[in-house]
Amino acid sequence: MLEINRRALAAGSAALALAATLMPGVAPAQDKKTLRFVQAGNLTILDPIFTTAYVTRDHGYMIYDTLFSSDENNVAKPQMVDKYEVSADKKLWTFTLRDGLEWHDGKPVTGEDCVASIKRWAARDAMGQKMMEFVAEMKAVNDKTFTIALKEPYGLVIDSLGKPSSNVPFMMPKRIADTDPFKAIDSQIGSGPFIYINAESKPGEKHVYVKNPKYKPRAEPASGLAGGKVAKVDRVEFVEMPDPTQQVNALIAGEIDMIENVPHDLIPLLKKDRNVQTVNWNPLGQQFILRFNHLTKPFDNLKIRQAAMYAMRQEDFLKATVGEPEFYKVCSAAFVCGTPNGVEIQGDLLKKPDFEKSKALLKEAGYDGTPVVLMQSTTLPVLTNMAPVTKALLEQGGFKVDMQSMDWQTVVSRRARKDPADKGGWSAFHTYAIAVDILNPISANWMVADPAKAWFGWPNDPAMEKLRDAYSRETDPAKSKALALAVQNRAVDQAQYAWLGMWFGPGAARASITGWLKAPVVVHWNIEKK
Incomplete structure (x- = not known):
């Protein structure tokens, strides 16, 4: 039983x-x-x-x-x-x-x-x-x-x-x-x-x-x-198979039926096989982010967080992780380009780095060389190359960086720790959000700035919370959009976190699979195997 x-x-x-x-046991695909x-x-x-x-x-x-x-x-x-x-x-x-x-x-x-x-x-x-x-x-x-x-x-x-x-x-x-x-x-x-x-x-x-x-x-x-x-x-x-090449080979061989995300460099291989298909199940895409820990050195200092923001260049991340321009978009809007609240930042921030400005801010902040403990996920292919790019950019901006590699579940566990970075805590890590999670200041977890309620990183900014509260009460669409822009501007001013561009990536399935729904989440009802 x-x-x-x-x-x-x-x-x-x-x-x-x-x-x-x-059907007890493992069933063939x-x-x-x-x-x-x-x-x-x-x-x-x-x-x-x-x-x-x-x-x-x-x-x-x-x-x-x-x-x-x-x-x-x-x-x-x-x-x-x-x-x-x-x-x-x-x-x-x-x-x-x-x-x-x-x-x-x-x-x-x-x-x-x-x-x-x-x-x-x-x-x-x-x-x-x-x-x-x-x-x-x-x-x-x-x-x-x-x-x-x-x-x-x-x-x-x-x-x-x-x-x-x-x-x-x-x-x-x-x-x-x-x-x-x-x-x-x-x-x-x-x-x-x-x-x-x-x-x-x-x-x-x-x-x-x-x-x-x-x-x-x-x-x-x-x-x-x-x-x-x-x-x-x-x-x-749900078959756990961390190696993306193994996933693709297993799909081609008919050992599995579906893959949630295919590494972009392996898409051409799948397109050559008439027995498999790629499926654009989430057409709104995803946004990369870099999350700072506001509680511990060095990012407990506003100017040091701002220095990190000035060192960022979205396209470096997108090229390193996605590669093909058809699958990514440089976008400095926190709430997703092409959506009602998607207004881009004025100027070059996040698009073109200013390493001299970064170094000047570090000097003003009295940066003492405390290393940025940067967690790198090695088991989510779309995130693996993010941290090395961050390390290179921050070092050009005057930072010392200690990049520590681990699997994603270790990142998920460790990011909840509030210990100092040199005592088992952390300074920064990368993740991504599907677009529907970040379309407004209330749904976007990254924007919460009450440390008792905030997502990992725990920013503390009462002014941000007042703006988010005003947005939640507003019913006029034009005023709501203006408030969303004010929230974005405040996040930039306080260097709350860095958003690093949009990416799009299909899943893949055997040709016999039908009914894969277009949604921000992969769901398994409605799917048939012909």
């Missing part, structure tokens, strides 16, 4: 009974009912509220569901919610769940579960934190209904509850959602279209999911992350 989790499915659960009969997928990184943390890591977010979409989901036009649509109402004064929101929602252990989803889940998510997420500043009370009215009472009207309620990427407000049973948000949960009970099979999953090798036979999808066609989540395969395996 398959064991779903230590606390998992209750004895006699119909879902567990069916899961126990489904040629099996039409088993989908084998390679993520962009290994999955070790399974709590999508505890971490913003995208691999964990993707795991969350397999087993959890959301109240609202964004469609292919990035418009939030009801998902678990059947209907909602807003009072005339815009201060009371009432949500009614749709019929047939059930946890993997057979218990019904309730309003109490949703209230607890929203609270846990909001404790960790930038949009959730901002929304809760406006919330007077959340409570369950009955088993299928809950309300959110606001102190004053807030225009981002639905956008917040339908946030598509990290952290995603996934719904969990109340007993699980009541877990301290700063402690990882040890249960994988959701209500989503797939069930996690703990007994067959082994971090470092694979994670196994089976179709949830009791999941009731919405009637609407799938669109982005919204609509009907129809699982068309019985089993999904």
